[in-house]
Amino acid sequence: MANYELRYVGVDSLPVRLSEFDVQQYFRLSAADVAAINERFRADRRTAVAVLLVFLRACGRPLDRFSALPKMLLAHVGEALGVQPPTIATLRSLYTRRQTLYEHQLWLKDYLGLKDIDQAGSDLLVSYLSAQANEVNSVDELVTAANHWLYERKLLILGDRQVRDLARQCHAGVDAAILKAIKAVIPGNAIARCQSVVFGLHKGGSFTVLEWLKTPPKRHSPTTLAETLEKIRFLKSLEVHTWTFESIPLEKQRGYAQAIQARRPAKTRELKASSQTIELVFFLRISLLELTDMVIYQSGRRVSDLVRQAYDKTQTRQARSSVEYRERLVSIKTLVDDTSRSAEERLASIGELVADVARAANNSHAASVRQMLTEEPTRVRSLLSSLQDLNFQGRPNDNSLKLLISLKDIYAGKLTELPQDQAFPIDKPWRELVDDPDRKKALKAMEACAMVGLRKSLRRGSVWIDHSFSYRERDQMLIAPTDWAKDRERHLSILGMPADADTFLEPLLKHIEVGLQAVADAKQQGKLSVDAQGTLHLPALQALPEEIDPKRTRDLMFKQIGDVQFPDLLLEMDAQTNFSEILLARRARDERELVALYAALIAHGTEIDAKSVAAMTPQLDPDQVSVAMRALEASGRLRRANARVVEFQGRHAIAELWGSGKTASSDMMSLDASKHLWNARVDPRRRTHAAGMYTHVLDQHGIIYDQPIVLNERQAGPAIEGVVRYNDSTDRVRLSLLAVDTHGYTNPTMAISKLLGFDLCPRLRDLAERKLFLPRILEAPEGLDQVLVRDVSLGAIRKGWDELLRLAASIRSGRVSANVALQRFGSAAQGDPVHRAADQLGRLLRTLFLCDYFSNTAFRREIHTILNRGESVHQLQRAVYFGKVSPERGRRRDEMIAISGSHTLLTNLVVAWNTHRMQETVDKWRRSNQKIEDTWLARMGPAHFAHVNFRGMFKFGVSRYADMLLNQTSVPSKRIAI
Template sequence: MSGFHQRFVGTTAFPKNLTDIDVGLCFRLSTDDVKAIKEKYKDRALGPAVLLVFLRASGRSLEKLTAVPYIVLKYLCAELDINERQIATLRSLYQRAATLTEHRKWVLEHAGLRDPAQKDLDELEAALRAILATTITADDLRKRAEVWLLEHHLLIPSERVVRSITHKASEAEVAVAIEVVHTKIPVPQLRNAISAVFGARKGRNGGTILEWLKEAPGKHGLKSLKEASQKITYLKALGVHDWDISAIGGDRIRAYARAVIHRPPSVTRLLAENTQALELSCFLRATLLEFTDNLFYIGGRQINRMIGHGRNRVQSTRAKSATEYAQRETQVRALLHSKNTTDRHKVEALQAMYPEDAPSNSLSGSAVVRDYLAGERLAMGAVLQAFNGIAIMGPDGDDALAQAQALRDVQQQGARELPEGFDASITSKVWHDLINGPDRKRALGALQASTAMAIHKGLRGGTLWIDHSWKHRNREDFLIPHDEWERDRKKLIGAMGLFSDPKLYLKRVRHNVDSGLQAVSEALKAGKLEINQERNVSLPRLSPQDIDLQVTRSRDAIFKIIGQERIENIVIEVDAKSNFSEALLGRRAKTVSELIALYGGIFAMGTENDAAGVAAMIPGVEVSHIAAAMRTLENAERVRQASERVLVFQMEHAIAALWGKGDKGSSDMMALDASNRLFNARVDPWRRTFAVGLYTHVLNSYGVFYDQPIVLNTRQAAAAVHGAHWYNTKQPTDRRLAWLAVDTHGYTNVAMATAKLCGFDLCPQLRNLSERKLMLLHGMELPENMERLNVKIVTEKSILEGWDQAMRVIASIHTGRVSPKDLLERLGSNASGSPVFKALDSLGRLLRTVFLCDYFANESFRREIHTLLNRGESVHQLQRSIYFGRIAPSRGRREDEMAAISGCHALLTNVVIAWNTHRMQEVVDRFAKDKHPIDDDWLAHMGPVHFSGINFRGTMDFTVTPYADALLDRVTRRRQAAG
């Protein structure tokens, strides 16, 4: 059940402001319902129909005095073929209480619902305790309980009973978490840690240790690296690295830690002893894990920065060498053609210019970079010093660990240069010349650089790991355990629709490759394609589609009728129709001020404004209220549920189906300007400004279905596959993505294979011709007219040898043990030597060949990919109009905060798209009613990303009263009415 369908679960009365979409999705009768009601009650069918549709939507019986909305009455009367009624309540429909009781009993039986027994309530409590691994608030838990009851065909009891069960489940789970803390952490050690973090921090900065630990990293420099190392050292001195509280669950640990972060230390100090111990232990553990990740991220940035400086030196060296070569050439030419010099003197002069024992300057660019890194001993030493405080683990005999140990041995001896006779075999061969060279100081620098780069690569590729880390844990911890995989292999592979025998799967892939090659061959014969001089397939440019001028005129006319509107009115209107604020709060807002503060928090997170700026735009709202709402929005799951509600509302309009059925999408990154004081900000190569990336997934119906912050200038394939897989796991089979269009940065061969095995196709619009080469297995033959094509061979052996482990990886994704993003980030180029990487990379090359054959031969397929990516770009234009400034230096440093910025930005984008869609539908329906329908082909070329008529800035006046019934808690509405 989607978040949009859950809006009415648990209510006891019809909302007043229902739409046709609400009725069609939540308050509808099936054909069997109509037949059963008409056969049973004939002319008294309206009452049972009202009871049935409300029961199915809410899970509760309808209150007797509640009025039935006219839109529901109109629909039910039309379905039952009876005279339409303008107004009705249960009192007017049932004069006799006995008749109402009898009808309610029949409706319960027909709907398949029953009152929950004590056994059912016990099962509910157990289910809620399992759900508590991902949610922690009482409001979230109550909603989950109501949905669980309805999905299990149980009547939802009174609110008091539900709250009692959720309270018991929450208390029981908290008690278990407290027991884990007291069992896994020695009591004296925990008390010492709690006492220490409340102590004053020495130095001129002042404050408590707890406040110091809550500070996020600043710029990605050596200072931030040193501070992260100091915090890790401090936490390890408290023994936090030995605290194994993983039984609490990663999400709950983060949630308890977030509570400490958002609360002043003085308030945390007043908590009950057990609660304080639980929250602080989770905070300290989460802080250690997070700063460990930050340390290696910043250290990696420093290594990459030095490599970049070395590459710049390569360019300058080559430029200098070219100048010297030109000057030397001029001298040689003048000497050779000199008439006043004998031949013997010319030879002697040339020998002086080119001595026999002169050193060779034929170093490659990589060698020049390594030579530069060897000279950066101080900077590389600072990185390694930060790494030294971390217990990095790996397999026995790992070269990176051997280098680290050798370097520690040298440093413990107090040597400032590498001793003669050092065993260089533990390092890569490319470093041997420097390590064995005569300059022993530079040799020590070479060992430092080799060690730092090996550790960085090992952690990125998963061959090395750290116990106290979120991202760099042992790769085995992400996957199904070996014994469980051996036991359930066939069952899991069968559930995924794959083959345990890779040869059978490759047989299918071979057939697809052969079919694709034949299609390309026919396109070559027809003259649609050609093979160029470089022996690659040459594609003709796509000709622009002819669009009737009337389409543009009709679109302009529609938006002229829609007119101008202010963003706050758009937000509140869409909220009334989708109730996204309920998803954000976990309940309906209790007061108008709470609702307005929530809207202000969305603007403070999703636009360039901060809390003070938004508070100045909304009269009567305090900065503290906005700041509190912003902390609420750091729950990424809630923000995503809210965005999903808006997306479903937008997609249920008839006009949206003309843009797409939601079975295809695209994904791309948008750079958001940021301060260089954010440690995860990088320079945008296009605009030469510091920025962070927001990666958004857009359906072919224009809505944003997933968003996530990413680091700029990194491969985006992991983010692309992750978002599509997440969406498919939330959708029924007929609404899942079939394929996802991406640009060149959004794919890798491993990602293409992972996406295919997860149930959808990754379709990249490849920019480079070198990436358009076809890959074939040994023994595969090209058609005659394609024999001169430049192809590469993929070995079947790598796929066969790594197939079992690849299936284990995919099964781990399907069972939710690991996300595609976490996995693919560790299966990048740094993992190129592992069997899993080889198998998925080789399979991805074959799948890319299948895709390329379709891409070459099918122009409509190529055009559709282009259209999807263009729609994503049009959504980016809307996003930039919403967030046109830059992220302030004080924001986005913590992962939760950056995710909230991305999520709220996507939510506002979906709100505007949904409002445009709704208003466009109203205008189109009005034209059709006036006998001037707009052709569907025209509407298919109009998008809902228009924003020129929307005022995103200025004073905001949220008028809640007209929508109070849809947005506020019922008790609040009653109090307002009484007042």
């Protein structure tokens, strides 16, 4: 629904000031159109028919008789037909006789192949809208979907009232079905109890339980963890964890939950009973799932904190031990030199000094850290005790789950020592500590072992919780085995992958052989070298010769473009793309609503908060901005608006000089955040707390996907997720190559990306990672033995091939996100057949990539160029958001997504505005015969921001674009049905 080609679908009038760009994109007359009109109509009728033709083709419904026709459209039609058009006209002035208008419209219907919808088509439309109503939460979105459905099937779009009535009917039907499903799962008395408890006061205080549940977690601390666990226990007391709604899409459930989150509790109580029941049930269910994820994340961070503190203490102790060791050496030397004592006495004294040295020397650093963890029993036991109520489940052979169950019994019995006569499944590194004769110390060791093991088990998926988004049973996230067996061929066809591993491996190994020969040739030609340690070295890329003309042209171009105020830029881009219509799911009703939307975008997408934006915008007050900010959290709208803007930017001819749209780069940009934000982490570079924004930047400079992530975690999952979701759309060029830095790849990621239809190309930072991995059966040219590692197991790939395809198909179909999938099958899952297959295949694919990277200088330069292009966009992003995320924002998942999406949209709007103005300038110069080469333009970029004033007073001149942005329905439509 964000497709730029469908921008005008469903409208019955046009803005008076239609741009030349829009005319060329939507309302252009072809040579065939001109010939058909000239053959069928006399000269004085051709202009009117041409206007009807281009409008009906672009909009799918007849033009309103009373709307003024854009001057630019009339000029274009006149030029195409070779006639002098009127400068001011309406359809009514062009057709004084209605019968003539009716006859011309009938001819146009036949010429364009349009038909009226019949009963069968109407039934199909109702079925389609009913299916769409399961995905969206707004009647306005259903209206847009209906218009697009009719347009794509060349059916004349119905009147707005008819479409809206159908949408309301389908929306109400879905709500009724959902209410029926809820009542089938939850008894009526349980629903009544939930409503009574939730709207009551929390612990006799001054706020309701609903407000308490809506309060997001605060800073990362034991107190926050305890409060989150208290909310989970409360929701489980209402039996929320037993509710299952498999037939209702998750995004639909989220939509109902967001409605409660964005509304005051008093307003929720005023809803009719059916609506209140639906929204409240899904709010409680989604809250439980999200809170469970938060608890597991917070407990994982707590484990990391305890391990890090033990590591620091171990280092301090070892430093102190080195001082003591030196003092002992001095004491031993003193004893050796003491001739006043006998040799036996001196040996005895030396023996006493070194009595405990032997045991300490046998301990590794990791063993010392484990020993230190056993000396921190209080916090370890407190964490494990608090997690006892979560009802973990797992595989029968998972040791950490067995230990957790045993500890639950020990805590229930209030034991302070580990029972001597009971065997426990202890991991080998912890066995010595747990076997300590001091059973109190043994219990502490077992607790530390269970704590560390539980975190790892959750990450690899061998332990899970049913009431969670990201930590459910691993097999539940994938396509069910029965469905996979039944639909395997269909999924393989979508992936474009063979059913047999050897069919995939044979051409891959042949390509690797060719690549190895290219590397050997490059080594002989001196383009690369291998040192004595077997490390491969590449010479630095030579910079392209600096040209003065492109730099002068760029400076002159932006000087001519001139400065712009941020509000003016937003308005102009909205007039070009109608992104506000996507964000609201309709056109804004009045100027205040539109300005509030812009202010909400700025409040989410920059460091300025709602109160400050309202102070900078004379038309608004803070409450209006806050309401609009909550509306922006609606699922999917910001992403669709971004897609519309990026597509508009890519339609310019100059964008094709920057790239084909088939390659992109991805990287994370950290936004400074308050340390009181529970999901903020310390940026290792700047040593400040920050939140991560992961973006995919197209080779044409637009940001095509964004997602908030946590710092200091692998970025391989987000890298794949962005490409998969972007490639989901069938009406755009698919990405075939993604460039990332070292942090954005792993061997399994290389494999999964290939199975999903694109190549992952990492710029490897460490020389040690530039090894070439091969199976033993593959021959290699001479001279490369030092950089070859022959440990790839083709048998492991064959063994795990089917499950690997199932994993890729599950990601492709959207059953599981790449982020979660790669966590479950990542390094924590070592030993799993799927992980081993992905790791071995990824080694082969990395070898093939490195062969191209080493031997092909042009390819290497392309990868660096794409990555640098992404960095230039990051500079613009920092200009848009240069401050800090405040502690009051970003605590909820939906709010963090809104911050990321709004920031991306504001960045894309600047890129699109620059591109549009650059194209206008280039066209103007070429019309005046001013020299400008395409090679110059290819070396410029639109990520320029020195001319944009992002701050100051925000004055939105909406009146200039009112006919393009506002829903002006004061005059009833009087178009003629055909």
